[in-house]
Amino acid sequence: MSLNIIDLIKGQLGPAVVSQTxxxxxxxxxxxxxxVSGFLPAIVGGIANNAGKPGILDALTGTNSSSLLGNLLDGTSNNSMVSNVLHSIFGDKIAALVNSVATFAGINNSSSTSLLNMVTGAALGSIGKYAADNNLDASQTKNLLEDQKGAVSSLLPAGLSLASLGLGDWGATEDLRAAENVNVTSYDEPKVEVTRGGNTHVNVDTSENDGGNSIWKWLLPLLLLALAAWFLWRQCNKPATESTVTTDSTAVMSDSSAVTAPADTAAMTATKTDEDIDLNGTKIRGYKGGMEDSMIAFLKSDSYKNAPDDAALKDNWYTFDKVNFKMGSASELEAGSMDQMNNLLAILKAYPDAKIKIGGYTDKVGNEPSNVKLSQDRADYIKKWLTDNGVGSQILGAEGYGSQFATVAATASDAERAADRKMAVRFAK
Known part of the structure; x- marks a missing residue:
């Protein structure tokens, strides 16, 4: 499967959207x-299993992606297209689905209904946009969706199943149903008898019908116990000097060789918290070792002042920790992005002699000319915002590199490719 639609849609349902919702x-x-984790696989599985219905494909190809994705919660609550798709997929099972997810997540049914509409809107908008961006016709879109069949059961979170969602075996493929109906040969348990004298003995059936399996009923548990004991011993006897080293995901990257962020970026950044960073007596909030902290340290060291020319600065880029554009947009920032934009503005005003260049980057998915244009438009957006706020003379350039420095394969998950979708700045002369 060349694309994981679940990951594609998750890009629209990030932490900022969850917090706002x-x-x-x-x-x-x-x-x-x-x-969201309960609804997402069920909705994707529903769309995939009903891809042949004209109403589903019409909804995808006729979707105003920008309208849906730009206002996911309010824009989908009374959207007739979203409602029609849900009824086409789930029919009379919608109420059971809403109630099951509400119970699982610990939210009320009204909120669960709103989220069902929101996640469906995110799915339609994301798939429709992907199809449009990659010039997929109805047949190709249908094939893309059918590649997702069977994803429901495997991607549902622990505690949810098709049955608990009121869907029965809905969405299961023929192969899955066949696997569930396989007859498994059962073996008699060893018979334990107690004699009148209180002694016990075990009768183990060693007939040919067991095929030699009786001995494994005793040997296998012993082997597993031995393995568990060995593992615990190994854990308890690890050298005291052994430690785990965590690196900061905000790495300085080079024009000629972009630094690859760890695949599990979320795990690396989850423990980051904002701290006070000293900006010449003024406090700004940012990550320790993050973009602001690194830029200020560089300026305070006089490394910028002492750099002889631009060539000495061009390899040191500082990646934004928090500035993120909405999917496919070059003019709409995700919630929380403006805090870091204002921090960069404050740094430039505190050091009026410092000049910067802005860079935009994309992952390898999509058409490269479109990627270059998108990254250029995003770089220009940041340049214009800084200029409008009084530091235009300190901006020496803004350039979109597209996927030129992307290092993660286009076939990787959306979470892995996020390392290549970034905005960055460097000092310039």
């Missing part, structure tokens, strides 16, 4: 995240 619905962020 939780606040708007009056629910906890953890509850919203759990509900």
């Amino acid at each position: 939780a606040s708007q619905l009056g629910e906890s962020e953890s509850g919203i995240s759990k509900a």
Whole structure:
């Protein structure tokens, strides 16, 4: 399967959207995240299993992706197209689905209904946009969707199943149904008898019908116990000097060789918290070792002032930790992005002699000319914003590199490719 649609849609349902939705619905962020994790595979599986219906393909090819993705919660609550798709997929099972996910996530049914509409809108918008960006016709879109069949059961979170969602074996492929109906040969358990004298003995059936399996009923548990004991011994006897080294995901990268971020970026950044960073007596909030902290340290060391020319600076890029554009957009930032934009503005105003260049990057998915244009437009957006806020003379350039420095394969998951989708700045002269 060349594309994981689940990962594609997750890009629209990130932490910022979860936080905003939780606040708007009056629910906890953890509850919203759990509900989304329950709805997402069920909806994708539903669309995939009904890809042959004209109404589904029409909804995808006729979707105004920007309208849906730009206002996921409010824009999908009373959207007739979303409602029609849901009824086409789930029919009379919608109420059971809503109730099951609400119970699983610990949210009320009203919030669960809103999230069902929101996740469906995100799915339609993301798939429709991908099809449009890659010039997929109806037949190719149908094939893309059918590649996702059978994904429901395997991707549902622990605690949810098709049956618990009120879907029965809905969405299961013929291969899956066949596997579930395989008859498994059972073996008699060893018979334990107690004599009148209180002694016990075990009668083990060694007939040919067991095919030699009786001995394994005793040997296998012993082997597993021995393996568990060895593992615990090994864990308890690890050298005291052994430690885990965690690196900061905000790496300085070079024009000629972009640094690859760890595949599990979320795990690396999950423990980061904002701290006070000293900017010549003023406090700004950012990550220790992050973009702001690194830039300020560089300026305070006089390394910028002492650099003889631009060539001495061009390899040191500082990647934004928090500035993210909405999927496919060059003019809409994700919630929380402006905090770091304002921090960069404050740094430039504190060091009026410092000049920068802005770079935009994309992953390897999609048409390269389109990627270059998107990254250029995003770089230009940041340049214009800084210029409009009074530091235009300190911006020496803005360039979009597209996927030129991307290192993650186009076939990787959306989470892995996120390392290549970034905005960065470097000092310039």
